Amino acid sequence: MGGARRFIGVAERRTRLALRQRLAGPARARTPEEVAGSLVALHGTDPATVYLAVGARLADPARTVAETGRALYEDRSLVRMHGMRHTVFVFPTALTAVVHASTGLAVAARERAALLKDMATAGAPDAAWLKEVEESALAALARRGQATAAELARDEPRLREQFVYAAGKRYEGVHTVSTRLLRVLGVEGKVVRGRPLGSWTSSQFRWAVAPEHPELDAAQAQAELLRRWLAACGPATEDDLKWWTRWRVTEVRGALAAIAAEPVSLDEGTGYVAEGDDGPPGDIDEPWAALLPGLDPTAMGWQQRDWYLAPELRPRLFDRSGNVGPTVWWNGRVVGGWAQRPGGEIVWRVLDEEGVGRDAHAAIEREAERLTGWLGTTKVTPRFRTPLEKELAAG
Numbered sequence: 216m217g218g219a220r221r222f223i224g225v226a227e228r229r230t231r232l233a234l235r236q237r238l239a240g241p242a243r244a245r246t247p248e249e250v251a252g253s254l255v256a257l258h259g260t261d262p263a264t265v266y267l268a269v270g271a272r273l274a275d276p277a278r279t280v281a282e283t284g285r286a287l288y289e290d291r292s293l294v295r296m297h298g299m300r301h302t303v304f305v306f307p308t309a310l311t312a313v314v315h316a317s318t319g320l321a322v323a324a325r326e327r328a329a330l331l332k333d334m335a336t337a338g339a340p341d342a343a344w345l346k347e348v349e350e351s352a353l354a355a356l357a358r359r360g361q362a363t364a365a366e367l368a369r370d371e372p373r374l375r376e377q378f379v380y381a382a383g384k385r386y387e388g389v390h391t392v393s394t395r396l397l398r399v400l401g402v403e404g405k406v407v408r409g410r411p412l413g414s415w416t417s418s419q420f421r422w423a424v425a426p427e428h429p430e431l432d433a434a435q436a437q438a439e440l441l442r443r444w445l446a447a448c449g450p451a452t453e454d455d456l457k458w459w460t461r462w463r464v465t466e467v468r469g470a471l472a473a474i475a476a477e478p479v480s481l482d483e484g485t486g487y488v489a490e491g492d493d494g495p496p497g498d499i500d501e502p503w504a505a506l507l508p509g510l511d512p513t514a515m516g517w518q519q520r521d522w523y524l525a526p527e528l529r530p531r532l533f534d535r536s537g538n539v540g541p542t543v544w545w546n547g548r549v550v551g552g553w554a555q556r557p558g559g560e561i562v563w564r565v566l567d568e569e570g571v572g573r574d575a576h577a578a579i580e581r582e583a584e585r586l587t588g589w590l591g592t593t594k595v596t597p598r599f600r601t602p603l604e605k606e607l608a609a610g
Contacts, residue, residue, distance in 0.1 A: 220478055220479050220485075221479050221480065221493050222479070222480040222481075223450050223479050223480070223481060223486065223488075223493075224482070225522045227495065227496065228481075228523075229522070229523060229546065229547025229548065230496050230497070230499060230547065231449075231450075232513065232523065232547055233499055233503060233546075233547055234499065235448070235496075236253065236254060236272075236512075236513045237249075237250055237253050237272035238272065238503060238505045238544065239499045240501070240503055241499075243272055243273060243274040244273055244274065245273070245275075246273075246282060246286070247269045247273075247279075247283045247286045247293060248286055248292050248293065248307065250268070250269050250272045251269075251293055251305060251306055251307050252307050253272075253447060254268075254447055254512045254513075255306060255310075255440075255443050255447050255448075255512075256298060256299065256304040256305065256306040256310075256314075257269070257304060257305040257306070257512055258303075258304060258305075258510040258511070258512055258515065259295045259296075259302075259303040259304050259408070260302060260303050260598065261418070261508075261509065261510055261597060261598035262411060262415065262416060262417065262418055262420070263415070263416045263595045263597075264509060264510045264511065264597075264598075265283065265287075265305050266280060266283050266415055267507075267508035267511075267586075267595065268508055268511050268512065269282075270586070271508070271586075276585060276586075276588070276589045277588070277589050279589050280415055283415070284410075284415060287305070287410075288409065291308055291426060292307065292308055293305050293306070293307060294311055294407050294425070294426060295407060295408040296311070296314075296401060296406075296407040296408065296425065297319060297322070297401050297402045297404075298318055298319065299314070299318050299459060299460050299461060300458075300459070300460075300461040301322050301402070301461070303408065310440075310443075311404065311428040312428035312430070312431050312436070313431065313436045313439050313440050313443075314436075314440065315428065315431075315436075316430065316432065316433050316436035316437075317431075317436035317437040317439070317440045317460075318437075318440070318461070318462070319402055319404050320433060323399065323404070326398065326399045326402050326403075330345075330395050330396070330399055333380055333390070333395075334378055336382075337378035337379045337380065339376065339392075340376070344373075345392075345396065348371060348373045348374060348392065349400065351370075351371045351373075352367050352370075352374060352393075352396070352397075352400075353400070353405065353424065355367055355370035355371055356406065356422060356424055357424050358370075360423065361409040361410060361423045362409075362421055362422060363412065363419075363420075363421050363422070364393045364394065364422070366421075367393065368393055373392065374391070374392050374393035374396070375391065375392070375393065376391070376392045377389050377390065377392070378390055378392070397422060401422075404425050405424070405425055406423065406424060407422070407423055407424075407425045407426075408420050408421075408422070408423075409422055409423035414593070416593065418598065434466075434469060434470070434473065435473075437460075437462065437466055437470040437473075438469075438470045438473035438474050440470075441456065441460070441467075441470040441471065441474060441476070442474045442489055444456075444459065445474075445476060445488055445489040445492070446489045446492065448517065449486070449487060449488040449489055449492060450479050450481055450488045451486055451487060451517060452481065452483060452486050452487075452518075453467060453471075453485070453487070454518050454519060455486075455517045455518050455519055456471075456487070457518075458517075459517075459518070471487055474489065474490060475490040476488065477489070477490055477491075477492070477493050479493055482522065483521075483522075502545070502546050503545075503578070504543070504544060504546075504575065504578035504581070505543075505544040505582060506541065506542075506544075506553050506561070506563065506579070506582045506583060506586055507542050507544060508541055508595075508597070509538065509539060509540045509541050509597035509598070509599055509601070509604070510538060510539060510597075510598075510599065514539045514542050514549065523547060523549060524549045525548075525549075525567055528549060528551075528566050528567060530602065531601070531602050531603040532552050532566075532601055532602075533601055534599050534600065534601050538599035539601070540552055540600065540601030540603065540604040541553045541554060541597060541601075541604055543563050543564075543565065543579055545570070545571055545575045545578070545579065546570070546575075548567075549567075550566065550567045550568075550571050550575075551564050551565040551566045551603075552564060552566070552601070552603040552604060552607065553583065554604045554606075554607035554608040555590075555594060555595055555596070555608065556607075556608055556610055557594070559587070559590070559591075559592055559593075560587075561583040561586055561587050561590075562583075562607050562608075562610075563579060563583055563607070564607060565579070566603070596608075
């Protein structure tokens with residue numbers, strides 16, 4: 216690690232992104248498991264995002280829905296549960312223990328403490344009562360295999376108990392024990408999201424008992440998660456790493472040291488790559504285009520995004536909470552956005568025409584046709600809508 220740091224410029228970072236995020240044609244994957252493994256995690260807050268993100272990266276997207284459903288609900292090779300930044304993700308089941316120990320435990324402790332405090336403030340039953348209800352609910356879930364909160368409440372009626380939250384304040388509300396408890400159990404890694412009640416686009420879901428996993432040392436788990444993420448997304452700055460993991464700076468620095476991450480020079484300062492990964496990434500034979508969904512892990516992968524997303528495009532492509540909408544990519548940068556109209560037509564618009572000529576427009580149109588081909592008549596509306604997406608969808 217001695218000597219001058221190697222400089223990795225924007226062009227090389229975009230090439231790394233294209234190859235490692237499975238976006239350039241030759242780099243596309245065969246299965247949803249390959250996609251998730253390459254990206255570490257797919258955003259799972261919006262169920263449709265998972266399928267759209269997978270379909271954009273498969274060499275043959277025709278079986279996107281069937282294969283992704285198989286991986287999630289039959290083989291259980293992918294799991295949808297809480298992870299980094301207190302967000303729902305889909306990641307390989309083999310990573311369950313790593314994600315849980317590296318990011319889930321600290322959040323889970325805060326979530327359970329907050330629930331107990333809110334219940335105590337409202338005069339609801341105590342921790343012993345809640346533990347008894349929890350054990351009963353988990354036993355019922357194990358018997359059923361998968362169940363909605365309402366189905367579990369039929370087995371364990373105490374889940375229907377309600378308590379007032381933030382009494383006397385403008386945001387006062389009534390919480391049901393089942394809603395808060397299942398959320399806590401999800402963060403604790405005891406339950407995961409199961410098969411949706413409707414189609415693959417449905418946001419209503421069943422719960423399932425989480426797959427068994429070993430309990431890992433937190434520091435070792437953080438090192439392993441960071442190693443995998445840098446292999447997929449490096450180089451990245453310390454700010455990128457703090458943002459993606461939501462760890463304390465001391466934890467980020469400890470994990471970087473544990474994996475012997477190598478510092479490199481970036482336009483925005485010091486970045487890091489995994490040990491031995493500071494060499495050229497290889498070449499891409501031809502230009503590429505992609506249509507990625509809202510909350511896609513590539514568009515949301517870094518906190519500092521100027522190297523692939525011009526700042527002036529952000530007001531049209533993000534909502535007020537910082538959630539990215541559907542994006543159009545050309546050769547490693549965001550150039551516009553897309554949407555689906557009520558009749559199913561995919562429409563797109565280029566916002567940044569620099570370097571986007573006739574060939575680029577033709578390639579983007581082919582990607583729109585590719586997406587239409589596997590979506591068929593299914594209508595997909597992003598959970599977090601953005602100015603350009605709403606404008607395009609309205610026609």
